[in-house]
Amino acid sequence: MNWRSVRAVFGHEMARFFRTVWQSLASPVLSTVLYFVVFGAAIGGRIQAVEGVAYGAFIVPGLMMLTVLQQSVANASFGIYFPKFSGTIYEILVAPTGWVEVMLGYVGAAAAKAIMIALVILATSFWFTGIHIAHPFWMLAFLLLTALAFSLLGFIIGLWAKNFEQLQIVPMMVITPLVFLGGAFYSASMLPPFWEAVAKLNPVLYLISGFRWSFFGFADVPVGLSLAAVGLMILVCLAVIRWIFLTGWRLRE
Amino acid sequence: MRPIIEIEHLSKRYGSGTPALNDVSLSIDEGEILALLGPNGAGKTTLISIVCGLVVPSGGTVRVGGHDIRKDWRAARKLIGLVPQEVALEPFEPVIDCVRFTRGLYGEPPDDAYIEQLLRSLALWDKRDAKTRELSGGMKRRVLIAKALSHRPKVLFLDEPTAGVDVTLRREMWQVVRELRAQGVTIILTTHYLEEAEDMADRIGVINRGEILLVKPKDELMGEFGKKHLTISLHQPLAALPPELAGRGLVLSPDGRELGYDYDSRAERTGIAHLLAEMAGLGLSVRDVSTKQSSLEEIFISLVEEETA
Numbered sequence: 001m002n003w004r005s006v007r008a009v010f011g012h013e014m015a016r017f018f019r020t021v022w023q024s025l026a027s028p029v030l031s032t033v034l035y036f037v038v039f040g041a042a043i044g045g046r047i048q049a050v051e052g053v054a055y056g057a058f059i060v061p062g063l064m065m066l067t068v069l070q071q072s073v074a075n076a077s078f079g080i081y082f083p084k085f086s087g088t089i090y091e092i093l094v095a096p097t098g099w100v101e102v103m104l105g106y107v108g109a110a111a112a113k114a115i116m117i118a119l120v121i122l123a124t125s126f127w128f129t130g131i132h133i134a135h136p137f138w139m140l141a142f143l144l145l146t147a148l149a150f151s152l153l154g155f156i157i158g159l160w161a162k163n164f165e166q167l168q169i170v171p172m173m174v175i176t177p178l179v180f181l182g183g184a185f186y187s188a189s190m191l192p193p194f195w196e197a198v199a200k201l202n203p204v205l206y207l208i209s210g211f212r213w214s215f216f217g218f219a220d221v222p223v224g225l226s227l228a229a230v231g232l233m234i235l236v237c238l239a240v241i242r243w244i245f246l247t248g249w250r251l252r253e
Numbered sequence: 254m255r256p257i258i259e260i261e262h263l264s265k266r267y268g269s270g271t272p273a274l275n276d277v278s279l280s281i282d283e284g285e286i287l288a289l290l291g292p293n294g295a296g297k298t299t300l301i302s303i304v305c306g307l308v309v310p311s312g313g314t315v316r317v318g319g320h321d322i323r324k325d326w327r328a329a330r331k332l333i334g335l336v337p338q339e340v341a342l343e344p345f346e347p348v349i350d351c352v353r354f355t356r357g358l359y360g361e362p363p364d365d366a367y368i369e370q371l372l373r374s375l376a377l378w379d380k381r382d383a384k385t386r387e388l389s390g391g392m393k394r395r396v397l398i399a400k401a402l403s404h405r406p407k408v409l410f411l412d413e414p415t416a417g418v419d420v421t422l423r424r425e426m427w428q429v430v431r432e433l434r435a436q437g438v439t440i441i442l443t444t445h446y447l448e449e450a451e452d453m454a455d456r457i458g459v460i461n462r463g464e465i466l467l468v469k470p471k472d473e474l475m476g477e478f479g480k481k482h483l484t485i486s487l488h489q490p491l492a493a494l495p496p497e498l499a500g501r502g503l504v505l506s507p508d509g510r511e512l513g514y515d516y517d518s519r520a521e522r523t524g525i526a527h528l529l530a531e532m533a534g535l536g537l538s539v540r541d542v543s544t545k546q547s548s549l550e551e552i553f554i555s556l557v558e559e560e561t562a
Contacts, residue, residue: 002327008357012350019345087341091400094305094335095358096327248309 005097009105010112013079017113024113025120028067032121035063036128039185050187051218056129061212062184063125064118068143069150069179069204071117073171076110076154081161084251093252099245103238107155111147118143131215138223139214145230146207150175152237159244159251178204183212188220203229254282257332257408257439258304263313265299265463273299275463277313283407286430286440287468288450290553291460297443298338300460301410305335317408331359334406338413340393344386348377351385352399359404368403375399375429391422398429408439415446427453447550451475461557475546482545483514483525488538495535501528 017024040056047055083089092102125131133139154171161167182204188196199205200221210226213219219226244251258281265274274296281287291297302308304315306326315322320329342351352368372378375395380388385396394414401409411430415423423446430453434440444450450457451471458468469477490509501524504513516523532539 002360004360004362005358008354011357012354015346015350083343086343087337087339088343090307090335090337090341091355091358093307094330094333095355096330096360097358098327252307252309 002097002101005095005101006104006108009092009102010109013075013106013109014112016079017075017109025117028071028117029120029124032063032067032124033128035059036125040128050190051216053216054129057131058187058212058216059185060122060125060129060131061215062208064121064143065146065182065204065208065211066179066184067121068114068118068147069175069207070171071114072110072147072150073154073157073175075113076107076151077158077161077167077171079106079110080155080158081164081167084158084161085164089251099242102245103152103155103241107148107151110151110154111144114147114151115143118147133215134217135214139211142207142211142214142226142230145227145234146211149207149230149233149237152234152241156237156240156244159241159249162250175204178202179208181205183208183220187212203233206230254284256280257283257318258441259314259316260300260304261314263300263303263315264311265296265303265308266311272463274303274310277460277463277465279458279465279468281408281439281441283439284434284437285455286434286442286453287456287458288454288471289441289443289458289460290447290450291443292557295460296463297460298412299463301335301412301441301443305333305410306330331404332407334401334404334409336394336397336401336409336411336414338416340390340397342385342393342396345384347382347384348372348388348396348399349381351396352403355400356403361404367405371399371402374432376425391418391425394418394422394426395429398426402433402438406438408441409433411440411442413443413445415444415449423449447553459553459556466556474552480515480517480546480551483516484543484545485512485514485529485532485539486510486541486543487512488540491537495537497531497535498528503528 036056036059039059043055049055050058080089083092122131157167157170181199182202183199188199188205188209191199206221206226206229209220210223210230213223213226243249258279260277260279263274263277264272266272277296277300289297289300299308303310304317304322306322306329315329317329318332320326320332322329346354349368349372352371353363356364356368369378372381375398377392377395377399380392385393388396398411398414414430415426418426427449430440430442442450442454454471456468457471457474459466467474487510491505492509494503494505494512498512502515505511506513514525514528516525529539529542
């Protein structure tokens, strides 16, 4: 294991983030503020409390998850796609650096950026609503695992993409709908039984549910199942990334 | 000299089935400069890409410093630096960060003193904080060299390093290469500028259609394949070639003041002494005699054309 190369890639990616730190932070924070204003203040005042939690507070975990998922995928996919686009990927491929080191550097940086933004959003939410975090350790654990899982997915998208259109299409057409339909703004128990069953086919629901449990102590699905879902996703993504690097698919063609 | 790169029976077929390399074997000694010449699509870049780990070979073996590039790839790659054909740099990154990044990627600890020395030697120290997109084309190429040398490799691959570079800068690059060679770095250079190979290389390899046609010391190659051209300047111009000299391959210049004669420098009898004696017998007074060796370009073209035919 070449830890110096992990640090080099991680530092390189974080430097890119800090070069445009205000731009990186301002956009997601502004979006979240708008969600709070629209869903929390304007509409939330007309919606009754969910499981005893005010609607404004109820949507905080969902908003954080929405940001973590979008940012993890966007950061990781762009992080590895840009060297492919600019041609600098050659130095990653000729260096004495294995797929594990490359992946840890890019995915670690993408997850770190997503978590930082999520924590800024959490801090912002205190301005709008009162929140008590029931299980802070599990909140951080879910945040970390989810950021890792979706950064791994983003890394795969970046390796797969051949152009900027492909880079955008999966986050836009798959991930955003799954997050909105995964209970970011509602509990699955609020749905009619048929749609509740359909919603439970959405893997993102398990992540949001587990994360919400860490805040409020109640969940749509058992917490163990949420952990298993995120763990399974991490394992599947790792297997795919390993296969891509060992075969050289879309990298050494 | 012991070999630092050993290539045996290397082959590469791409998905389309087109053979890019066919049973290539080559040994490169430590500390030498090998120039690899070949027309576009000959297989030069494929060969370099396989040794560096960018392309997976279809067959054969490559060892760098005794390490197999597939089984012991980490040790092999640590010895290699690559300057690619295309200028590929992160546009918004400062020069010094670019170089530090590559060093870290190779698992080397930070060494700012060495990075400073490297950037100074490439005349980039004053530009260390400039973003790479702000640099001229020549400076960008030098940044690529700095990156390739950031981990002190023993072998440096330069894939068409002076393509599209102006004459002044090209000569600066050659100076850099000579200095590296003086430091003991083995250099493998692909180029379209035959003047470059002629000027710098110890050995020259010619590759065409995925096969190595020959690898020879430059001087040997020039001697073996080089034809010489003799120019005889006359005191008095001739209206026509005297019939006694016809059939010798002599060419009279339009102004009648020079006779040209091609001969094989390797031949035991070049016929020059006999020719000069015969001219003296005909009363032709010689003002000056000069010879010119065939350039590497002419040798290269004749080799490739011979193989293609």
